Amino acid sequence: MRKMGLSKEVGCSWIDTSRYPHCFVSNKDKKHPHYCMIYDMLGYLTINM
Numbered sequence: 001m002r003k004m005g006l007s008k009e010v011g012c013s014w015i016d017t018s019r020y021p022h023c024f025v026s027n028k029d030k031k032h033p034h035y036c037m038i039y040d041m042l043g044y045l046t047i048n049m
Helices: 035-048
Strands: 012-017 020-025
Touching: none
Parallel strands: none
Antiparallel strands: 012 020
């Protein structure tokens, strides 16, 4: 794909909490205002699974 100059569109996941939608993309999306807290919790869950 790179040789042809093509790129893949970024995928995203949506989560709706308290009537507010949140969008997350792969590779540690740092645009969300609470990304540090979210990724800390994901790390905790990963270790404890």
